[in-house]
Structures are given as C-alpha cells and as structure tokens.
Amino acid sequence: MLFGPDSHQFELPEGVRVENLDRPRGPLGGLWLRSIAIRRAAARLGADAVVVGVPASALAGTRAPRGVILYDLRFELRPDQFSRKARIARTISWAWSLRLADGIFTISERTLTDFRELHPSLARRAVAAPLGSDHALSWHRPEAEDRPYAIAFGHFSNKNADAVIAGWAEFVTSAGPDGPGWLLRLVGMGRADRAAATEEVRRLGIEQHVELMGWLDDDSFQSCFAGAGLVLFPSDFEGFGLPAAEALRLGIPTVVSADPALAEVTGGHAVTVRSTTAADLADGIRDAVALTPEQLAAGRRFAEAFTWRRTAEVIRAGLTPSAG
Numbered sequence: 001m002l003f004g005p006d007s008h009q010f011e012l013p014e015g016v017r018v019e020n021l022d023r024p025r026g027p028l029g030g031l032w033l034r035s036i037a038i039r040r041a042a043a044r045l046g047a048d049a050v051v052v053g054v055p056a057s058a059l060a061g062t063r064a065p066r067g068v069i070l071y072d073l074r075f076e077l078r079p080d081q082f083s084r085k086a087r088i089a090r091t092i093s094w095a096w097s098l099r100l101a102d103g104i105f106t107i108s109e110r111t112l113t114d115f116r117e118l119h120p121s122l123a124r125r126a127v128a129a130p131l132g133s134d135h136a137l138s139w140h141r142p143e144a145e146d147r148p149y150a151i152a153f154g155h156f157s158n159k160n161a162d163a164v165i166a167g168w169a170e171f172v173t174s175a176g177p178d179g180p181g182w183l184l185r186l187v188g189m190g191r192a193d194r195a196a197a198t199e200e201v202r203r204l205g206i207e208q209h210v211e212l213m214g215w216l217d218d219d220s221f222q223s224c225f226a227g228a229g230l231v232l233f234p235s236d237f238e239g240f241g242l243p244a245a246e247a248l249r250l251g252i253p254t255v256v257s258a259d260p261a262l263a264e265v266t267g268g269h270a271v272t273v274r275s276t277t278a279a280d281l282a283d284g285i286r287d288a289v290a291l292t293p294e295q296l297a298a299g300r301r302f303a304e305a306f307t308w309r310r311t312a313e314v315i316r317a318g319l320t321p322s323a324g
Contacts (some may be wrong), residue, residue: 029042038050043164051105066101066102070115108130121187151231153188154194171281185213249303253296254270256272
C-alpha cells in the first residue's frame with residue numbers, strides 16, 4: 001500500500017505494509033510522483049495491481065493491472081455545482097485515467113448506472129464495489145447528554161444545509177412533545193457558509209436549537225456522530241451516501257432524500273422525505289424519532305452487507321482474477 005507524503009494514517013490490519021512516497025518540489029513533482037515513482041515502487045514491491053482512490057490520479061508508469069475507484073459523476077450530472085475550471089480539469093484528468101484503467105470500480109450501483117449511461121464505451125471495464133460501513137462499529141459512543149441531538153452536514157452544496165435548517169425550524173417550533181427538546185449540530189461548515197447559516201438561524205429564531213460547527217478532527221467527528229439520536233441527510237446527489245450507511249450500522253434513526261444512492265444504501269430502513277421543503281423535512285424528522293427498536297434493528301441487519309472486505313474482494317477479483 002503506497003501513500004503520498006501528506007496521506008492520513010489509519011489503523012491497518014495485520015500483514016499490510018505501508019510506504020510513503022516523497023513528492024519532489026517543483027511544478028512537476030506531482031506528475032513524477034504519480035508516474036515514475038509509482039512505477040518504480042510497484043516494480044520493487046512486485047505489486048499485483050495498482051489502484052488509485054480518485055480518477056484524477058495518474059496511472060501512467062506501471063505495467064501492473066491498473067484500477068480506478070469512481071465515487072460519482074456529479075460534475076457531469078450537476079455541473080452547476082462546480083466552477084468552470086473544476087469541470088474542465090476533471091473532464092481532462094478523469095478521461096485520461098479512466099481510459100488507462102484496466103478496471104473501473106464504482107462505489108455503488110447508482111454510480112455504475114450513471115457511468116454506463118454517460119460513458120458506454122468504457123462500461124465493460126466497470127463494476128460496482130460498494131463501500132463498507134463496518135468501520136463505524138469502532139466509533140466511541142459518548143455518554144448521553146442532557147439534550148438529544150441530530151447531526152447534519154454542510155460541507156458541500158448538495159448536502160442541502162439550508163433546507164435542513166428550515167426543516168429543523170419547522171420541527172422545533174411546531175406543537176408536540178419532542179421538538180423543543182432537540183438540538184441540531186450542523187458540522188463541516190466553512191467560515192462563509194457558517195456565517196450565512198448563523199444569520200438564517202437568527203432570522204428563524206432557533207438559536208437555542210442549532211449548533212453550527214466547522215470541520216472536526218476524526219475523533220471528535222466520530223464521537224459526535226455516534227452520540228447522535230438522529231442523522232439528517234437529505235442530500236440531492238450522492239455517489240454512495242456513507243453517513244446514511246454509517247447511521248444504519250449504528251442503529252441511529254435516519255432521514256434521507258429520495259436520491260437513488262441513498263435508497264440503495266438504506267434499503268427502505270431510513271425515513272425518506274417526499275421533498276426537501278421545510279414541512280416535509282419536519283414530517284420526516286417526526287417519523288424518524290418515532291422509529292421502534294425493532295425497525296432500527298432491521299436497519300442494522302441490512303447495513304451488515306456493506307463491508308470493506310467485500311469492497312476489497314470485488315476490486316481484487318476485478319484486477320487479479322487468478323489470485324487465490
């Protein structure tokens with residue numbers, strides 16, 4: 001397993017070897033790292049295959065079977081959510097990497113369907129290798145707080161943070177015993193988005209019911225997620241929908257949109273809202289809070305199918321079919 005110099009280190013299973021490759025300084029350092037350095041390292045290690053985690057990573061320079069993990073095609077299907085520069089860069093670098101790849105591994109059946117429709121000439125090399133959610137089982141669940149809280153996400157526009165805030169306002173201000181006691185923690189917001197959200201929260205008069213949070217380190221995020229009593233994920237586009245899969249694995253009530261990937265990873269065990277209007281989201285939140293222990297247990301059982309071992313096995317079989 002090879003990483004660049006700034007790669008995040010995480011716990012690895014026994015028998016896995018990690019090497020960090022240094023990137024030379026200068027404008028061509030990245031190109032050298034992704035070509036000559038990879039070729040030399042793959043030859044030195046006798047690699048069975050080379051797999052890159054994003055299509056923008058180059059695959060030139062190695063003779064071993066080459067694979068690309070494809071998360072989604074949002075920049076093609078939702079171009080308005082990307083700058084013109086980002087769209088051009090992705091179009092060029094992704095096209096090159098995908099044509100070089102011996103195997104293309106989409107993280108869901110939804111992304112595989114999108115890929116087949118948009119790139120039929122490359123479809124024969126593509127197979128779905130859905131992501132795992134079993135890593136969430138190691139997350140530390142903190143002691144219960146005085147108030148139950150929901151967690152939602154604001155790091156990209158497709159997560160619909162504005163709609164979440166509006167729906168949350170409808171929920172906590174409506175009549176009923178549950179709403180006023182809950183807190184919403186909206187995590188992963190940049191400074192500008194947080195400032196705008198702060199104004200909206202103030203306008204709606206729900207300052208006591210919302211906590212706007214920036215990016216959290218891994219331990220803080222995992223603890224915040226695992227301690228939540230509700231996960232709100234009404235995204236308008238997902239390649240997989242990892243938070244929804246993680247929530248089901250932990251038995252946390254979950255609200256999702258009708259996005260195809262979210263339907264795939266939740267299998268009917270999350271509350272799916274009709275729309276992202278405030279009224280529909282509030283209704284979805286009430287339905288999720290009312291889910292029974294038996295319904296949550298069924299969701300956990302469904303989520304057990306999403307394992308990282310299965311992901312790895314699909315990729316390995318696709319690139320080295322003769323491996324034992």
